[in-house]
Amino acid sequence: MSEWGNICFREGDDFRAGAVLVVDKPLRWTSFDVVNKIRISLRKGYGKIKVGHAGTLDPLATGVVIVCVGKETKKIEEYMGQEKEYVAEITFGHTTPSYDLETSFDEEFPYKHVDRECLERAVQQFVGEIEQFPPSYSAVRVDGVRAYEKARRGDEVEMKSRKVMVREIEILKAELPVVELRIVCSKGTYIRSLAHDLGKACGSGSHLSALRRTRVGDFKVEDAFKMDEIIGVLQENL
Structure with a gap:
């Protein structure tokens, strides 16, 4: 070229x-x-x-x-x-139905117990080949319809897990309630789901508050x- x-x-x-x-x-x-x-x-x-x-x-x-x-x-x-790389800002203390700020907070969670050591342990659970549930507010088709269409109507959406590869997660910042991660992953990985699941792994709740894709291939x-x-x-x- x-x-x-x-x-x-x-x-x-x-x-x-x-x-x-x-x-x-x-x-x-x-x-x-x-x-x-x-x-x-x-x-x-x-x-x-x-x-x-x-x-x-x-x-x-x-x-x-x-x-x-x-x-x-x-x-x-x-x-x-091709492989993707992101910088994700994750905010602890609240969850949302969409796992990001597209929707309003639905639950509040304590986060004072979450420290860097806790985060270091938790992120390791998501490195390698993992089973991940896409958000209900996503373009994945469920019964022939985009999941987000069902979710926005208030319908119950049953998402199926899928295998994705997360090659690397680096904690760039941990100033609770805000955490910043660098994530290297495969096609099909939902960073919103990772943000949501990280909160649960830390005994709290969290959502994706900002996302920047820094590399594709x-x-x-x-x-x-x-x-x-x-x-x-x-x-x-x-």
Whole structure:
């Protein structure tokens, strides 16, 4: 692949032949918002063109989203399968139905007994191949319907566990009630579930209060375009 700034092209600088853009998704944007904005910008030079993302990132998370253009969209599954790295902020003392701040607190828990030693022991339970239950507020299909659709209607949602691989968890900060972790994991790992389960493992309750995806495979957030940057580059060069 050739490169044009931080855009990797399959042939020359032809988006239709295939290109990969690494974007730092802003807070409250969906991954589809990112794709749609880039697709609209590319229409100036290419008209109708295929654009897709290689892995959804929740609206309340920021960080790396890989956007594939043209023939490179055929490799989306390959990019989706690559290892992910996150920095997660987890707040103890309350849980939420969605395991993050999409929904309001539903229960309060004591956390004064939780210290770094307790956290060190607890995180080791989640390193390696683990069985994890996705949140009911997730895109996993249950009886043919997205789980979050059922959850938002107030329906009871029975989630099935799945095997995921967590290669590494590092405690970056432990200033209770806030804990910050660096997590390296496989495709399909729900950091929200890990945040929820960590609280239970410490005899408390917790939720994911912030999340940043810092890496997908070899694509790092420090090399990613901000949205205004990539739109500016496309407008200037098409």
